[in-house]
Amino acid sequence: MTRYFRDHPARTGDRMLLKMEHYLEHYDELLADWQGRDVSFLEIGVYKGGSLPMWQGFLGPGSRLVFLDIDPACRDLALQGTTVEIGDQADPVFLEEVGVAHGPFDLIIDDGGHKMHQQITSFRHLWPRLADRGLYIVEDVHTSYWPGFGGGLRAPASFIEFAKDLIDRMHSWYTEDDAGFPLHPMAKEIGGIRFYDSLVVIEKRLKEAPVAITAQNGQVSRSRRMLEVRGRRSIF
Template identity: 30%
Template sequence: MTMQGQPPDLGALADRYGSDKGYRNRDAHGYTAVYDLLLAHRRAEPLNFLEIGLLVGGPEATGGSARRETVDAPSVRMWLDYLPNAQVFGFDISDFSAVSLERFTFVQGDMGDPVDLARLRGACPEGFDVVVDDGSHASWHQQTAFIELFPALVPGGTYVIEDLHWQPEQIENLRQVPKTVELFSRYLLDGRFAETGDIPEERYLEVASQIAGVTFVNEAGLSTGPAKMVIIRKKAAGELLPSRSYHRSRVLQRLGNAEEATRWARIAEAEDPSHFDAAHEHARARFSVEGSSPAVVDLARGLVARFPDRDRGMVLAAWIFSRRPEHLAEAVALQRRAVERAPGVAGYRVTLAHLLRRSGEHDMARSVLEETVQLFADNDLARQRLAELSQGSTA
């Protein structure tokens, strides 16, 4: 825990324990920024959290073996600290039974074996809230695990597959299936899983009926480039889902066709004006093409008016408004509301300080950053921004 008993920053935890999901170890993927957005508002909940793949160097690595020495599980320690009330489950082909930690349950097995995956489901009969696949990265392993474990998610649960950009050749070629990024891209475009290779299409029928949304995360969070993660969300009970046009817009945006993505986003919102995701995507896509044009400003203002309790809408609108000096005060007010709505997201606070600084409110910006550092003592970005502000005031 950090000072005054506040919860620690996820990126700092990854760096401390040696996980490559942070910013300093091995490939330093920076995935913790994505997980913080997904989980910051839920970190106090009693979640059932599953991670597949607990340490680098298994059979997926050149010369790696399932009989490797397993003395620690870095990301498990990270999750246990970040989610203090969660039960964390780990699954790996290697034996991690010697890693004895409170609130941690280990199940040994092969993620390509449905029998082992069924045994894993049995370890948490009430269902998982979050599943993170950081296992072998072989496409057929990822897809077999997804088919078996997605039904074990609770309604509204989240399933994440990491490292879509790399597959271990010695395992990848054992089965003929499409790359996982291609499989989910086709699902977004066509609304079904097709051309699935050695895994029959009918195996996907159950999971396809339960999917609420699919989101790709690209290199360094860019809107284009190689996809590194895919986030699949399960339907919540009675949930209103976005249309196929919405999914087409997301795929086209990822492929770099911003104008066509905007066209489909406009169609998606027209099809269902009451759906927040469709309205948010329309405003975001228009902004990527037109910038903060008067029409986009009006669209953002309407988004907040129609969905006044959605912090993501406030943050998008604040960013759009901030690009026009005459709307900067409105941007600051919206960002404040987002912080009040989601106080556990440190990034919202850092953005608020940035907007305050642009508004000339340097003392207020400093106060926000000081509070952020106090609440999230391991947040390097807040510390950096505070140092920059202090240097500027003494220059």
């Protein structure tokens, strides 16, 4: 397994990198197949600029690397081959401008202000700009448990609760309550959601309604009946 991210701190220069250490191991696992690929990349949050050389060294030389920050001083931290846009991640107009100018993106990472309205607004407006098979990663979601950031344990407005709701939306194919729990459009867009300590990873995978297969003696049949039956007590 690659150790690019875990080994990177020992290779840093004068730009400070601030990450939870266990994120680096997760990135080595999650993104092993991405190393050297030319992709369209967006990260929210520049801070001291330490992540710019990290991502530039990991992704392919033809990648489009865009970074966002609310601090105008961060513009001076841009490296050759990168773009730093200045604006508020909770401003839908700014996010739309970024999406039009630079999207669609293959990989989006939110390491910005970590407040609930920031994370949720950014996701809502940038998810449509994420390409099929892309990943949307939100860091530092432990702030969902901090009232000072708009969170709190099971606080309805927290990003963690928002992400839990995405699980329901992903599974809304299987509803037996069309009025109370209708099919949500994001069921056709979310391929998977992974929760790690302080990280949420949402995979975009455009798809049609799930199909059940039966196979015997090499003969395969397909059916969507599982999505249509109501009042079921067994799938067998």
